[in-house]
Amino acid sequence: MNDALKTDPLAGVTGDRPVVARFCPSPTGNPHVGMARTALFSWAFARHHGGKFVFRVEDTDQSRDSEESYNLLVDVMRWLGLDWDEGVEVGGDNGPYRQSQRMDIYADVAQRLLDGGFAYKAYDTAEELEERREKARAEGRPSGYDGLHRDLTDEQRAAYEAEGRQPVIRFRMPDRDYTFDDLVRGPITFGADNVQDFVIVRANGQPLYTLTNPTDDALMGITHVLRGEDILSSTPRQIALYEAFAQIGVGSGVTPRFGHLPYVTGAGNRKLSKRDPESNLLGYRDDGFLPEGLLNYLALLGWSLPAVDGEEKDVFDLAEMVEAFEIGRVNPNPARFDLVKCEAINGDHIRRLSVEQVTERLLPYFQKAGLIADPATDDEAAVLAAAAPLVHERISKLTEAVDMLRFLFVAEDEFTVDETDAAKQLDEKGLTTARAAHDALAGLETWDTESIEAALRAALIDGLGLKPRLAFGPVRVAVTGSRISPPLFESLELLGRERTLARLSAALSS
């Protein structure tokens, strides 16, 4: 966290070229929140520096990747509003942007690394490797590849092939230490003894992430790599690969800067896994989170807006984040995802919306719940528009509005009253109150909020001598079905005289 140790993020790599950052998930399973935060920080970094943002998909593992997951990824990026200048679906000069469509490129790069002596074929079997690994570990040595096949002669290779062994291709790590200046952590050094030769192409000819990721970053002109700390320890390998690329003419010859973002953890201290329901990004959309609310909360996990005049501000939108985002301010320590705070921040964002905007955002949730037709009728749209202000500041997720306003949209024969609430509020006294309310409202000439309030106050508070909370409780439960509801008089106006009186009558006769 000592920024003095960290150099300018733009130093060394850009020159007069613009910043190019990227997000490159692999399409396995549901997109999760840690992924979204990585995307957000990379995106904000690119935008802050006026650079480009590339969205690439790393689908090189056929056994784990799926088309469905790919579609989800695109869908969620669009929902979040993290737009990309180059990448899947939108194209660009350095495509294609799905690694499964770039296999010929990797084969070519691997061959050139082989030809240049930067990589070699290794014929060890899995069993042999395992045995040597165990031994090294037992002796307290690092357990990576021991380099046994580093310098095989032609005869030795021929002999292995005669046995029918298929070689992997391994990258030859230069025998030296690697130090790089991490954008969020400062200088980090890996000793030569601890970074071994690694596989870049499988025995079956498929390239691995270890090759495809740096190859694409080099070819796509990526200047800044922001990613999870889980791959911090593979950074020296990638730097070595870049140095080889410079010599065989892959990419521009410049090594990007790296920044490793901390984990987002769940309960306990475990990294939030794809299987945790809390990590499912699209679940947040279904639950009624606003993309700007979720993103704001995610930004807070490891980053904060600098205080202005001693004032700290933690509710902000993407534009404000872009304006202020500095990678050097990102916290290197992991942060726990707190759903309750996420909801609170989301509520703040809902309240920032205009009534028109909330209404618009609410509509699909009512349609999904089957309360409003798709497309909405003029009448439904009008009721929703009139009701939205009643719940606007009462909800922290859009779906909460659906529950609060259900009584307005539900078909009359499907209207139900919460049993517990009815038991508490519609006892003998409550029914007396409800009857008085019914009679007062039945004779009302003008059906609007003011008249309704005046009539009920006159009948229940002045007439029956009740305290306000005792007076309105039974009416609320009978008419909205719950002890908790939007403001009562406004609700009754929207419900209309007929339905209001019918529900009060129903309560009296049950």
Added chain:
RNA sequence: GCCCCGUUGGUCUAGCGGUUAUGACGCCGCCCUCUCAAGGCGGAGAUCGCCGGUUCGAAUCCGGUACGGGGUACCA
């Protein structure tokens, strides 16, 4: 085992050698009030993982150590 990263109230976070250690979420109380929220006010809650060192002075700098996390794959 070996390598790397991290450690400030329950959670997130400010802090960059001198502060009564910042703010947010949550929690408690009060105000407002037709319920629930929102809003306002106030409160509890941190000897800054631990031990040494440097310094007149350390949450801040240095060295150890403990604990947590990650890596150590023909996953990414």
